[in-house]
Amino acid sequence: AQSVTQLGSHVSVSEGALVLLRCNYSSSVPPYLFWYVQYPNQGLQLLLKYTTGATLVKGINGFEAEFKKSETSFHLTKPSAHMSDAAEYFCAVSEGGATNKLIFGTGTLLAVQP
Amino acid sequence: GAVVSQHPSRVICKSGTSVKIECRSLDFQATTMFWYRQFPKKSLMLMATSNEGSKATYEQGVEKDKFLINHASLTLSTLTVTSAHPEDSSFYICSAQTGEGQPQHFGDGTRLSIL
Numbered sequence: 001a002q003s004v005t006q007l008g009s010h011v012s013v014s015e016g017a018l019v020l021l022r023c024n025y026s027s028s029v030p031p032y033l034f035w036y037v038q039y040p041n042q043g044l045q046l047l048l049k050y051t052t053g054a055t056l057v058k059g060i061n062g063f064e065a066e067f068k069k070s071e072t073s074f075h076l077t078k079p080s081a082h083m084s085d086a087a088e089y090f091c092a093v094s095e096g097g098a099t100n101k102l103i104f105g106t107g108t109l110l111a112v113q114p
Numbered sequence: 115g116a117v118v119s120q121h122p123s124r125v126i127c128k129s130g131t132s133v134k135i136e137c138r139s140l141d142f143q144a145t146t147m148f149w150y151r152q153f154p155k156k157s158l159m160l161m162a163t164s165n166e167g168s169k170a171t172y173e174q175g176v177e178k179d180k181f182l183i184n185h186a187s188l189t190l191s192t193l194t195v196t197s198a199h200p201e202d203s204s205f206y207i208c209s210a211q212t213g214e215g216q217p218q219h220f221g222d223g224t225r226l227s228i229l
Binding site: 023042 | 156
């Protein structure tokens with residue numbers, strides 16, 4: 001069975017500081033990995049995804065994530081936080097293929113302090 | 115591209131009513147749509163997977179007679195919460211997939227409040 005663990009339900013950074021949101025996964029098959037962002041009372045927006053190929057994935061809004069198989073991790077980073085980055089972030093894993101069900105982590109609420 | 119529209123965004127109704135939520139893919143055909151439920155300050159829980167023209171596949175613990183899903187076309191799936199009660203109050207989110215192995219694109223969700 002697949003699972004996702006997001007360490008830290010709340011992360012607070014200063015504007016301009018590095019953002020690091022942690023995600024570890026468990027999967028018996030090569031995983032597809034995703035990061036989604038959710039603003040209040042809205043659905044989820046895809047930030048980036050890893051399926052195959054290059055392990056460093058660049059996404060929208062300056063975010064990137066690196067797939068590290070040996071560490072079963074897919075941490076999300078951004079060099080310099082902006083106030084507009086404040087939101088809930090979800091890491092998700094799927095087996096890909098026909099089912100493509102997503103298993104979500106519990107989310108990390110990012111606060112950005114001025 | 116890949117816009118998913120969900121309607122209504124918010125609904126408040128009395129206990130015992132049935133509520134229908136629509137999920138439309140506006141600029142693509144969605145072979146598969148998913149319905150999620152999100153509790154306050156919690157993650158998304160997959161309720162069911164819906165494939166056009168066939169019966170939905172429900173996750174364990176989700177009552178299929180309570181949450182009726184219809185996926186009549188490649189651009190529309192509906193979720194009907196039948197005889198809703200206060201414990202059904204939640205944030206319901208749909209997503210649509212353009213094809214196998216492709217990312218899911220999410221609607222903006224529906225806030226359902228049952229009085």
